[in-house]
Amino acid sequence: MARPSPRRRGPIVALVILVLAIAAVAAAVLGNRDAPPDRAPQQVQATQEQLQLGRYLARAADCAACHQTADGPAYAGGFPLQTPFGTLYGTNITPDPDHGIGRWTADEFHRALTEGKAPHGRNLYPAMPYPAYHDIPRADADLIYAYLMNVRPSGQPNKKPEIPFPLNLRVLMTGWNLLFFDHDPLPAASQGESAQWVRGRYLTNVLGHCGECHTPRGKLGQLHRDDWLQGYTLNRFEAPSLTPQALAERGWTPEDLQRFLRTGLAPQGIAADEMYPVILHSTQYLTDDDLKAMAAFLLGDTPPKPVPPHPGWPWPHLPRASPNRMDRRASVRTATPANPSADPAIGRTTQRYGYPPRAIHSSRAGPSYPRSCPWFRPRQGPGHG
Numbered sequence: 132m133a134r135p136s137p138r139r140r141g142p143i144v145a146l147v148i149l150v151l152a153i154a155a156v157a158a159a160v161l162g163n164r165d166a167p168p169d170r171a172p173q174q175v176q177a178t179q180e181q182l183q184l185g186r187y188l189a190r191a192a193d194c195a196a197c198h199q200t201a202d203g204p205a206y207a208g209g210f211p212l213q214t215p216f217g218t219l220y221g222t223n224i225t226p227d228p229d230h231g232i233g234r235w236t237a238d239e240f241h242r243a244l245t246e247g248k249a250p251h252g253r254n255l256y257p258a259m260p261y262p263a264y265h266d267i268p269r270a271d272a273d274l275i276y277a278y279l280m281n282v283r284p285s286g287q288p289n290k291k292p293e294i295p296f297p298l299n300l301r302v303l304m305t306g307w308n309l310l311f312f313d314h315d316p317l318p319a320a321s322q323g324e325s326a327q328w329v330r331g332r333y334l335t336n337v338l339g340h341c342g343e344c345h346t347p348r349g350k351l352g353q354l355h356r357d358d359w360l361q362g363y364t365l366n367r368f369e370a371p372s373l374t375p376q377a378l379a380e381r382g383w384t385p386e387d388l389q390r391f392l393r394t395g396l397a398p399q400g401i402a403a404d405e406m407y408p409v410i411l412h413s414t415q416y417l418t419d420d421d422l423k424a425m426a427a428f429l430l431g432d433t434p435p436k437p438v439p440p441h442p443g444w445p446w447p448h449l450p451r452a453s454p455n456r457m458d459r460r461a462s463v464r465t466a467t468p469a470n471p472s473a474d475p476a477i478g479r480t481t482q483r484y485g486y487p488p489r490a491i492h493s494s495r496a497g498p499s500y501p502r503s504c505p506w507f508r509p510r511q512g513p514g515h516g
């Protein structure tokens with residue numbers, strides 16, 4: 132039998148390689164189809180205690196901040212996340228079989244949470260903070276899964292990401308993951324080794340994914356691990372540096388940090404803009420011990436001595452926060468003196484989150500740091516209105 136001469140073999144090899152490459156790209160693109168897994172809806176049994184633990188972890192991880200809108204059903208998705216690449220929407224993570232995760236197994240859920248891979252190998256965009264959630268232990272992921280699989284299902288369809296071609300090709304995230312999805316534990320900006328500090332690291336870095344907003348990012352959205360928690364501006368507001376030195380320079384003590392994370396109010400500042408939902412949906416529900424642990428992780432086992440807050444802080448008419456719960460009314464009075472919707476920026480935030488920004492006063496957004504708060508205008512009069 133005549134064999135192709137070496138001269139003719141070259142094009143054949145090239146053709147085979149081309150066909151294989153096309154097949155690989157087609158498989159990668161098809162594998163990124165957005166279809167629910169092909170199996171019956173899953174029934175997940177759990178004890179009351181497991182459901183409560185699952186809810187606590189879901190809150191600590193602030194799933195609600197991105198997976199529900201202000202007036203929509205719990206965990207039904209639809210919340211828009213603006214990124215430099217386009218707008219993404221948090222998805223429906225209720226147990227609805229067709230629009231939610233009702234057909235997902237615990238394995239698939241764990242993989243989505245910690246690896247950013249949905250069923251059929253579909254890559255998630257890292258707006259879903261799987262790089263932070265990577266260290267969620269399997270047992271905790273299973274508790275969150277059991278809780279979500281027992282919330283009220285919602286048939287709300289998912290919104291397609293609004294990302295221009297070719298960035299909308301999910302297969303590109305394979306490259307992003309290879310370049311930037313570092314599986315080593317996330318860094319710390321403070322020093323510590325106490326059990327409290329270690330617990331705080333899990334709550335802050337992993338579940339609370341605080342670094343996603345408070346750490347500088349590169350052009351492709353990757354977090355700069357070398358500048359961990361050194362502050363970054365995502366949208367209108369700067370998420371300030373949370374290193375022990377920076378916090379101490381702005382007057383933060385462990386007690387005040389706990390108070391801020393519980394109520395959104397502290398002598399140093401009031402939770403504003405994107406920090407507000409963090410407290411609203413997440414940290415206000417944590418136990419005292421867990422808030423103490425977070426403060427210990429932020430400031431370290433030996434907190435630096437705080438500089439007394441800027442003269443003029445706290446504002447004399449700062450309302451007293453209720454000690455246990457985030458005090459919405461107090462914040463509203465502080466932030467939106469006469470008419471909450473008079474200011475267009477306030478109107479926009481109200482639309483986005485379903486409540487007016489209680490902002491206006493924070494250790495960074497106050498008169499000494501006007502740049503982080505473009506619409507900041509000090510007002511006069513009682514109750515700062």
Ligand code: HEC
Nearest residue numbers: 192193194197219220221222224243249255256258259260
């Ligand atoms: C910072 C915002 C944010 C937070 C916090 C967040 N997610 Fe997501 N999540 C997203 C976005 C955006 C998507 C859609 C990503 C995409 O389209 O690739 C997503 C996708 C998912 C998916 C895939 C759903 C599907 O049908 O493809 C699951 C499951 C999920 N998230 C679960 C969770 C859980 C559980 C938590 C809390 C532990 C959580 N997410 C916290 C933003 C977030």
Ligand code: HEC
Nearest residue numbers: 339341344368369370381400401402403405406493494495
């Ligand atoms: C979605 C983005 C986002 C996430 C996630 C986030 N923050 Fe923030 N944070 C901000 C922004 C923006 C500000 C500035 C506005 C303000 O001061 O309220 C801020 C302010 C703060 C402040 C006040 C600092 C000061 O001196 O005024 C603290 C403390 C803080 N965040 C801690 C945390 C912790 C702890 C976590 C994790 C549980 C966290 N943040 C998660 C965006 C975020």
